[in-house]
Amino acid sequence: MCLAIPIRIVERHGIVGIGEVGGVRRQVDLQLLDDVQIGDYVIVHAGFAIQKLDEEEAAETLSLLSELISGDS
Amino acid sequence: MKYLDEFRNKAAAKRLASRISSEVGEGEVTLMEVCGTHTMAVHRYGIKGLLPPNIRLLSGPGCPVCVTSNRYIDKAIAYSKQSDVILTTFGDMVKVPGSRSSLAREMSRGADVRIVYSTTDALKIARDNTERKVIFLGVGFETTVPTVATSILEADRMGMKNYFVLSAHKLIPPAMKALLDGGELKIDGFICPGHVSTITGTQVYEFIPRNYRVPCVVAGFEPVDIMQAIYTLVQQITRGIAEVANQYRRAVRKEGNPKAREVIYEVFEPSDSDWRGIGVIPQSGLMIRQRYRKYDAEANIDVEIEPSAENPRCICGAILRGVKEPLECTLFGSLCTPEHPKGACMVSSEGTCAAYYNYGRQMPKKPEG
Numbered sequence: 001m002c003l004a005i006p007i008r009i010v011e012r013h014g015i016v017g018i019g020e021v022g023g024v025r026r027q028v029d030l031q032l033l034d035d036v037q038i039g040d041y042v043i044v045h046a047g048f049a050i051q052k053l054d055e056e057e058a059a060e061t062l063s064l065l066s067e068l069i070s071g072d073s
Numbered sequence: 074m075k076y077l078d079e080f081r082n083k084a085a086a087k088r089l090a091s092r093i094s095s096e097v098g099e100g101e102v103t104l105m106e107v108c109g110t111h112t113m114a115v116h117r118y119g120i121k122g123l124l125p126p127n128i129r130l131l132s133g134p135g136c137p138v139c140v141t142s143n144r145y146i147d148k149a150i151a152y153s154k155q156s157d158v159i160l161t162t163f164g165d166m167v168k169v170p171g172s173r174s175s176l177a178r179e180m181s182r183g184a185d186v187r188i189v190y191s192t193t194d195a196l197k198i199a200r201d202n203t204e205r206k207v208i209f210l211g212v213g214f215e216t217t218v219p220t221v222a223t224s225i226l227e228a229d230r231m232g233m234k235n236y237f238v239l240s241a242h243k244l245i246p247p248a249m250k251a252l253l254d255g256g257e258l259k260i261d262g263f264i265c266p267g268h269v270s271t272i273t274g275t276q277v278y279e280f281i282p283r284n285y286r287v288p289c290v291v292a293g294f295e296p297v298d299i300m301q302a303i304y305t306l307v308q309q310i311t312r313g314i315a316e317v318a319n320q321y322r323r324a325v326r327k328e329g330n331p332k333a334r335e336v337i338y339e340v341f342e343p344s345d346s347d348w349r350g351i352g353v354i355p356q357s358g359l360m361i362r363q364r365y366r367k368y369d370a371e372a373n374i375d376v377e378i379e380p381s382a383e384n385p386r387c388i389c390g391a392i393l394r395g396v397k398e399p400l401e402c403t404l405f406g407s408l409c410t411p412e413h414p415k416g417a418c419m420v421s422s423e424g425t426c427a428a429y430y431n432y433g434r435q436m437p438k439k440p441e442g
Binding site for chain 2: 005006008021022029031032033034041043045046047048050051053054055057058060061062065066068069
């Protein structure tokens, strides 16, 4: 039931968003989140966006990771 | 795809594996991945094969379909037999065997059971069939509950009289506490569920390091996420630290999703709940509040069921507690397969038996006799 894929919101009509992932579009209910903007990535569960993806935190996790990897070589 | 490929980087996973090996030393370490989606990812990406042999990964009780009691399934089946009922459910529930039948079997006998992708679909079915009662099977953890609570609030706003929820919703932290208190196994660290935590935040796990000295790491679902979480756990264990860490910062905030929690507790209140394999855990479930009782299937639609029974050979309960693994089951892979499941853990895509069966490197045992 947990789709772990971040979906990018490409349209918004009130509480209904259109999300796109890998070229596929699907409807996403946005009412459990405040301030979702077009272009945001969200985590979707059973048709509802349950959290916004924090792109800065994602970049930080990846940079920690690349430090870890380069530190080994 | 963005935010996926980066966390599936093989070189990164292998580097983390070597870091883990040098950090862990020679002692035995037992970690539990609580969430069923983690179990699936562990098997799909061959995580166990990357880890040193002294790190043991156990699956926990975080597969919602698996922990749903037979009594609940029997009740759902009984409702599906009522001619004025349309039963709506997520797909995983349909094949789960109850005491005497399954929803799939009842569908073949003419029951109107409809698989939905979200509660929005279930509400639409109710609006299009006002002469019939539409029951949604409310199964799931903190991640799913806000979507079900939202559907009840929406039904209330629209004054709907034919939408009902059969709630078996459960909360994850009380189950983790029950496993620790049960004392059947020694858990050195928890990989905490990523998506449950998007709602709850990370503070709900604080009691575990504080009271049990067991480290917790909230993790994402890609292989690098899981390896990084294991590395963090191993670091804490070898250094004698126990705290809650958050590897999945891109999706999980410390405070979680307060708006979703508000919706949950507007509609539901904590109650005791029966978990397959564990039994009744105090305050680990959610029941519909009095104010919304008219949407509670059990309170409004009479149904009679015979006493529930478990398949005596199915060890799903012990697997959900982490004390047994699927290969110890005499039914696994021969009499019990995803096509013909005998137990819930083989049905759900998040079930431990299904993960072993679908991604396991071991050959299934031959059929008996």
